[in-house]
Amino acid sequence: MPGKHPWITGTIGAVVLGLAQIFAGASEGNPTPPLSPALPTSPSPQATYRVYLPLISRSVCEPIPGASYEVFPVISPVASNVADNPDYNLLLLGYQTVNEYKGLVDYVGGSDDRAPQFRFLFGDHRIPVFLNVYKNNGWDWENHQPLPPPPGWPPVSVAGLAVHPGEVLYVPDSGYDIGGGFDAHVLYADENQITLKYTAEDSTAQGYTVYITNICVEPSLLQLYRQWNAWGRSQLPALRGGQPFGRARGTQIDVGIRDNNVFMDPRSRKDWWQR
Incomplete structure (x- = not known):
């Protein structure tokens, strides 16, 4: 050795x-x-x-395979910069965390069986986990800045729903038709949010307006919106119920809804979670 x-x-x-x-x-x-x-x-x-x-690594904002989009005429297009309008841009308006129940709630009274249904945001049509709940800010139109959340009903106007990063998201299906078989116009979109309007007017004053934030809008849809917004908004992208519009950026998306410009409670079972 x-x-x-x-x-x-x-x-x-x-x-x-x-x-x-x-x-x-x-x-x-x-x-x-x-x-x-x-x-x-x-x-x-x-x-x-x-x-x-x-x-x-795979970007959570990558294009959705096979996605394609069309435009449809708008009634009374606005001439102002909608990105600076808190009725169109929910992230500009803002919202604050509130200490309320994180889950579906039951209200008495009637309901609209054609209202947008939030189950259809998800490919599996699930009722998601409610991670957080919020109340929208008020707005000082004279000074163009947010105010504290207004008192009174609803106790919750924006819900934080659990998702998987990169999960594909879909247009909440409804019984409404703005023409051409479309459910909603894209009233506003940027890199982090989309605003869907379930009537053809370029305004939140009539009908349902749905806000979804903390998302990546599908790149070709965002480009199409920006083109027609720059061209005067005579037409805007129009989407059908169940059509993909983007992906979740992280583990939570925030969802709000207005009816005739009034914020509603997105937790209401009888209204937005009927089927």
């Missing part, structure tokens, strides 16, 4: 020494000294190795 070699150190030294011992033992009948590798004659620190692998 070969003796100890003071110049063999660290992990590499241990491996070489082990191989030398194996070769020496295998040749006991014909003792031939094992070959010694050309190693440094002075001790060196144990080598440390790092392997760098490429990071492969």
Whole structure:
């Protein structure tokens, strides 16, 4: 057996020494000294190795395969910059966390069986987990800035719903038709939100307006909206119930709804979660 070699150190030294011992033992009948590798004659620190692998990631905002979009005429298009209008832009208006029940609630009274149904936001038509609930801010139109949330009903006007990052989201189906078989116009869109209007007027004053934030609007849909918005809004993208419009950015999307410009409670089972 070969003796100890003071110049063999660290992990590499241990491996070489082990191989030398194996070769020496295998040749006991014909003792031939094992070959010694050309190693440094002075001790060196144990080598440390790092392997760098490429990071492969998939953007949650990637296009939706097969998605395509059309435009449809708008009634009374507005001339103002809608991005600066809190009726169109929910993130401009803003909303605050409230200490209310996180789940569906039951109200008495009638309901509209043609109202948008939030189950259809999701491909599996589930009732999602309610992670957070919010109340919308008020608005100071004179100074163009938000005010504290207004008192009174509804106690909740925006719901934070659990999703998977990158999950495809779909237009809440309804019994309404703005023409051409479309359920809703895209009244406003940017990189983080979409506003859907279930009548053909370019206004939130009549009918249902649905807001969905914390999303990636499908890139081709966002481009189409921006084109027609810049061209005067005579037509805007129009979507059918169940049509994909974007993806979830993270683990929560925020959803609000107005009826004739009045915020409603998105938790109401009899209104938005009927089927």
